Amino acid sequence: MSKKKGQAKVTIYPDWCKGCGICAAFCPSKVLELWPDGKAHVVREEDCVNCGFCELHCPDFAISVTPKEVSRRKTDTLDASTGGPLDPSAGTDPGPEENVGTPNREDENGHKKA
Amino acid sequence: MAQVTQLIHDYLRHNKKFPHVYCAGCGHGIVLGSLIRSVHSLGYSKDEVVLVAGIGCSGRMAVYVDFNTVHTTHGRALTFATGIKMANPNLKVIVVMGDGDAMSIGGNHLIHAARRNIGLTALVLNNNIYGMTGGQASPTSPEGTISATSPFGQLESSFDIVEMAMASGASYVARGTVLHANMLDSLISEALEKPGFNLVEILTPCHTQYGRKNKFKTVVDMYQWYKKNTAKLERYRQLAPEEQAKFTPIGVFRDEMRPGLEVKYATLRNKLQEQPNA
Numbered sequence: 333m334s335k336k337k338g339q340a341k342v343t344i345y346p347d348w349c350k351g352c353g354i355c356a357a358f359c360p361s362k363v364l365e366l367w368p369d370g371k372a373h374v375v376r377e378e379d380c381v382n383c384g385f386c387e388l389h390c391p392d393f394a395i396s397v398t399p400k401e402v403s404r405r406k407t408d409t410l411d412a413s414t415g416g417p418l419d420p421s422a423g424t425d426p427g428p429e430e431n432v433g434t435p436n437r438e439d440e441n442g443h444k445k446a
Numbered sequence: 447m448a449q450v451t452q453l454i455h456d457y458l459r460h461n462k463k464f465p466h467v468y469c470a471g472c473g474h475g476i477v478l479g480s481l482i483r484s485v486h487s488l489g490y491s492k493d494e495v496v497l498v499a500g501i502g503c504s505g506r507m508a509v510y511v512d513f514n515t516v517h518t519t520h521g522r523a524l525t526f527a528t529g530i531k532m533a534n535p536n537l538k539v540i541v542v543m544g545d546g547d548a549m550s551i552g553g554n555h556l557i558h559a560a561r562r563n564i565g566l567t568a569l570v571l572n573n574n575i576y577g578m579t580g581g582q583a584s585p586t587s588p589e590g591t592i593s594a595t596s597p598f599g600q601l602e603s604s605f606d607i608v609e610m611a612m613a614s615g616a617s618y619v620a621r622g623t624v625l626h627a628n629m630l631d632s633l634i635s636e637a638l639e640k641p642g643f644n645l646v647e648i649l650t651p652c653h654t655q656y657g658r659k660n661k662f663k664t665v666v667d668m669y670q671w672y673k674k675n676t677a678k679l680e681r682y683r684q685l686a687p688e689e690q691a692k693f694t695p696i697g698v699f700r701d702e703m704r705p706g707l708e709v710k711y712a713t714l715r716n717k718l719q720e721q722p723n724a
Contacts, residue, residue, distance in 0.1 A: 347465070350465060353471070353664065354471060357669070357670075358666075358669070387451055388450065389476055390476075390479075391473065391475025393451050393475070394451075394465070397450075398449070
């Protein structure tokens with residue numbers, strides 16, 4: 333994927349974010365901001381140049397930068413060779429949300445925490 | 447670039463409590479990510495990698511990652527790893543240690559593991575302080591550091607882990623920082639592929655115990671410090687001596703392809719087996 337603006341989608345998993353602010357401080361396009369709730373938030377996603385700094389440097393693995401689904405014309409969605417639609421999995425990444433949205437609250441002994 | 451985070455999640459033990467125990471902005475998380483990316487890029491299976499960790503914040507890494515892991519006693523990670531490597535030389539043994547673990551309590555073991563040149567990959571996570579136990583000065587705390595045991599400034603001078611490892615005879619020695627994550631990926635994957643004893647010193651910030659007492663307002667300031675005060679080795683060598691004092695060199699300091707002890711041992715064993723009367 334080219335490093336053009338507006339091609340990437342930045343996702344932050346708030347349950348894992350500790351709000352250290354590394355992503356917000358070093359983002360070359362100021363896409364991310366640290367809000368008073370102590371979490372990083374995506375504020376200018378259209379400026380993202382897909383450098384991947386935030387994803388590589390997030391100590392808590394709480395940021396994912398994925399290619400944006402490009403809206404295509406109806407004629408573009410058909411694959412010329414097969415006549416079927418293009419592989420929908422290309423360019424979509426479900427991300428680890430199933431692990432993140434419902435964080436596992438068990439400690440090492442298997443005891444459930446509040 | 448995509449799917450990096452997804453990849454890391456594939457290698458974590460999700461039955462452990464997440465987010466991990468490290469403080470906000472701690473570089474240990476970045477090292478964990480870098481280690482996972484390196485192992486993945488080299489195509490090792492989870493079963494052929496052994497992660498041996500000592501005690502300290504870095505020791506928690508063995509809990510989170512889904513390789514064969516051993517969480518050992520303080521300073522003795524290298525001794526356990528030596529045993530594992532000699533017993534099964536086919537395993538890739540990675541030893542994760544903190545600066546206190548590697549240089550003070552386990553300093554003796556580090557010297558001798560490097561001297562033996564046994565095929566281990568040692569990652570020394572240097573945060574210049576004993577973070578987990580309350581911020582005591584460590585052997586790598588720079589002179590003048592304010593810490594729990596040196597409230598008026600550390601008087602002793604500090605160890606240089608890279609110089610120490612090279613003097614002891616390690617075959618691959620490198621230094622990286624958590625800010626230079628791409629470089630760290632390449633250093634760790636290079637170290638994993640080399641024979642003999644490989645040591646990568648990784649500079650990682652500890653804001654909670656070191657930064658707050660040493661005029662770093664936020665953890666981001668510590669990352670900015672790494673950006674301003676580190677120089678790639680090639681550039682560092684071209685600087686004038688008075689300029690060099692301002693920078694910490696990062697890069698590959700030594701890269702000798704010397705066979706490890708386990709290879710020499712296997713050769714000797716084969717030789718003796720061929721001469722039954724010897």
